[in-house]
Amino acid sequence: MVVESGGNARAGRPRAASAAQILEVAAQIADDDGLEAVSFRAIADRLGTSPMSVHRTTGGIDALRRELVAALVGDAIKAIDWPTGWREMCRTFAYALRDLLMRHPLVLEAHRQSALEAPGADDIAHRVVRALRDAGLCAEEAAYAYATLHDFVTGHVSIRLGRGDFESTTAPAERRGASVFVDHHDYDRRFETGISLLMSGIGATLAPRIRS
Structure with a gap:
């Protein structure tokens, strides 16, 4: 429009x-x-x-801001095509949340202040937790596994938005040379590696229960 x-x-x-x-x-x-x-x-x-x-x-301005955040979150939720299987569901959630927060930083800003209030927002959390419980985690493990995934995504986006994609070229040469990321500064690779490690950790927790 x-x-x-x-x-x-x-x-x-x-x-x-x-x-x-x-x-x-x-x-x-x-x-x-x-x-x-x-x-x-x-x-x-x-x-x-x-x-x-x-x-x-x-x-009112507060009502407008709440409605704005709710509308953006609601639109993002409607666009999700949920797969089956806990791994695919966790990945879908993680990437959908990352894309939403990167596209609309205001949602991350609002989320820092309070839990997001939007149609379907709580349902997503319960959907992911339910998939993890169905896979074999207990209620507490599933809730904290979801929280870990959620916190990784929001933390990654916060750093990326704060520093920008061009940090590796704008930082002083001496600082760039001393960084552990001097040869590995691809935000998409960092995100995918983090998600893969989280999935491996959950999988390792589930493995003994699946075999027994």
Whole structure:
């Protein structure tokens, strides 16, 4: 959807903006400048309407921010094509979460403050835990295995977003030469290796139970 410029909208009565337009612009602002940058004024300026019009449509800035995060998470959840088998399910979850957080850093920002509230968000956690329990982990092991996978993904994305993909070229040459990553600085490889090691660890925990 292309958002029209505010242009000369203020010469007459400010045009009204739909809830979908407001959410789209709010996502753009948050992805560019952070969730706290989402304000009625910032949205109104981009849409060529008035802050009060945005307020009337959304019901308040906190409600708008919550709805924005919920909409992005909900869209990502709907797009997941769930496989069978605990390994494939864990991988699907990990990559879907990584892609969502990389595409919309505002979701990670919101997640740092509190658990995500979006349709289906809790269902995903239970789905992964259930798959791990069906594979042979007890309830506690399955919950912590899910938590470990979740925390690895969010930690990886936090570092990647904070440092950027070009850290290896922007850091001083002396620092780059001293780093353990001097010859191995591929974020995608790092992510895949981490997921593979986590899957191997879970598999090793399950192996004796499967044989018995």
